[in-house]
Amino acid sequence: MNNFLQKMRGDGQSPPRVSLAEVCWSWIGSFLGIAAVALLHYKLVDQQGLMLLLGSFGASAVLIYGAVRSPLAQPRNLLGGHVFSAIVGVTAFQWLEASPWLAAAVAVSTAIALMHLTKTLHPPGGATALIAVIGGESVYKLGYFYVVMPVALGACVMLAIALIVNNIPKTRKYPEFWL
Amino acid sequence: MSETNSTCCTALDISEMDVIAAMKKIQGYIDISPGDFREVFQVAYAHALQRIKDSLTAQDIMTQPVHCIRLDMDLIQAATFLADKGFSGAPVIDAAGKIVGVLSEKDFLAKMGLGQPTSFMQIVAHCLNNRGCMATSLRNHSVEEIITAPAITAGPEMTMGAISALFIDKRINRLPIVDPEGRPVGIVTRTDLVQSYCLTRSRLAP
Numbered sequence: 114m115n116n117f118l119q120k121m122r123g124d125g126q127s128p129p130r131v132s133l134a135e136v137c138w139s140w141i142g143s144f145l146g147i148a149a150v151a152l153l154h155y156k157l158v159d160q161q162g163l164m165l166l167l168g169s170f171g172a173s174a175v176l177i178y179g180a181v182r183s184p185l186a187q188p189r190n191l192l193g194g195h196v197f198s199a200i201v202g203v204t205a206f207q208w209l210e211a212s213p214w215l216a217a218a219v220a221v222s223t224a225i226a227l228m229h230l231t232k233t234l235h236p237p238g239g240a241t242a243l244i245a246v247i248g249g250e251s252v253y254k255l256g257y258f259y260v261v262m263p264v265a266l267g268a269c270v271m272l273a274i275a276l277i278v279n280n281i282p283k284t285r286k287y288p289e290f291w292l
Numbered sequence: 293m294s295e296t297n298s299t300c301c302t303a304l305d306i307s308e309m310d311v312i313a314a315m316k317k318i319q320g321y322i323d324i325s326p327g328d329f330r331e332v333f334q335v336a337y338a339h340a341l342q343r344i345k346d347s348l349t350a351q352d353i354m355t356q357p358v359h360c361i362r363l364d365m366d367l368i369q370a371a372t373f374l375a376d377k378g379f380s381g382a383p384v385i386d387a388a389g390k391i392v393g394v395l396s397e398k399d400f401l402a403k404m405g406l407g408q409p410t411s412f413m414q415i416v417a418h419c420l421n422n423r424g425c426m427a428t429s430l431r432n433h434s435v436e437e438i439i440t441a442p443a444i445t446a447g448p449e450m451t452m453g454a455i456s457a458l459f460i461d462k463r464i465n466r467l468p469i470v471d472p473e474g475r476p477v478g479i480v481t482r483t484d485l486v487q488s489y490c491l492t493r494s495r496l497a498p
Contacts, residue, residue, distance in 0.1 A: 125327035126308050129316045139321075183323035284319030 142178030142278040164201040169240035194253025198224035200244025345453030354478030390474040393441030
C-alpha cells in the first residue's frame with residue numbers, strides 16, 4: 114500500500130523545453146497540414162455531403178508535426194492507428210447502437226487493444242473510434258465508408274504534408290521508420 | 293561468482309540531469325521522460341557489456357606465443373628465465389610439452405619463507421636486518437618442488453566473461469590456454485584481460 118502511494122509521487126523530471134526554431138517548425142507543419150485537409154473539406158468534399166476533416170486529426174497534428182521523433186507519430190502508427198480504430202468504432206456503433214455508453218467504451222478500449230497488437234498505437238486513433246460512435250448522423254450514414262473517408266484519406270493528406278515539411282529543417286527528419 | 297563479477301563491474305551510471313542535457317543538445321521533442329531513458333540506457337549498457345563479454349573468447353585476447361618453464365629446470369634457471377623475460381610467472385611444461393603447473397613469484401616467496409606465506413616486503417626487511425639472504429634457500433631445488441599444480445587452464449573458446457569470473461574466483465593472475473591435448477597455445481594474463489575491457493568503437497558495434 115505504501116509502495117502504491119509512493120508511486121504516485123512521480124519523482125522523475127519533465128523533459129526540457131524545445132528551441133524556438135522547433136516551435137516555429139511545429140507551427141508551420143501543423144498549420145499547413147490542417148489547412149490542406151480543411152481546404153479540401155470545405156471547398157470540395159463538404160459540398161458532396163461527405164467529410165474529410167475529423168476532430169482526431171487535431172490530435173494527430175500534435176504528434177506528426179510536434180513530436181516528429183516519437184514512435185507514436187510514425188506513418189505506420191498514423192495510418193494504421195486511424196484505420197484500425199475507425200473499423201473498430203464503426204463496428205461497435207453498428208452492433209451496440211442500443212446502448213451508446215457501452216458502444217463508446219467498447220470502441221475506444223478495443224481500438225487501443227488492436228493498436229497495441231498491431232504495433233500501430235496512435236493516441237488520436239482513440240478519438241477516431243469514439244467519433245464513429247458519438248459523431249451524429251453525418252458520421253453514421255457513412256457506415257464503413259468512414260474508414261476510407263474521412264479517416265484514411267485525411268490521414269494520407271496529413272502524412273504528405275508531414276513528409277514535406279518535416280524534412281526541410283536540418284534538425285528534423287521524418288519518418289524514423291515506415292513499417 | 294558471476295554475482296561478485298557483476299557487482300564489481302556495474303554499468304556506467306548516468307543521472308537524469310545528464311539525460312536532460314543531452315535532450316537539450318539534440319533538436320526536437322523527444323518523446324520519453326529522462327527517467328525512462330536512463331532506465332533504457334542502463335539495461336542497454338549492461339546488455340552491450342554482456343554481448344562483448346560473450347563474443348570475445350580466450351583466443352581473441354590471449355598472448356602468443358606462450359613462454360614456458362620446463363619441469364626439469366632448477367630454480368636458478370627458472371628465476372633467470374623469468375627475470376630475462378620480465379615475467380612474474382609462467383606455465384610449466386613436462387617433457388611431452390603438456391602443462392603440468394604454473395610457477396610464479398608467489399611460489400618463490402613461499403619457498404623462501406620456508407613454506408609460510410611470505411611477502412616481498414618481509415624478505416626485504418629480513419635482508420636489511422642482516423639476517424642473510426633468504427634466496428640462498430632456493431639453491432639445489434627444482435621447479436617441480438615448488439610449482440602450483442595442477443595448473444588451472446582453459447580452452448580457446450572460453451569467453452572473456454567466464455575468464456574474468458575465474459580470475460576472481462581462483463585468485464589467479466594468468467591463465468594458460470591449452471589445446472585438447474593439454475599443450476599450451478597461449479596465455480591470458482591480467483593485462484590481456486584489462487586491455488580487452490578497453491572498448492573500442494568497432495567492438496561496441498553489434
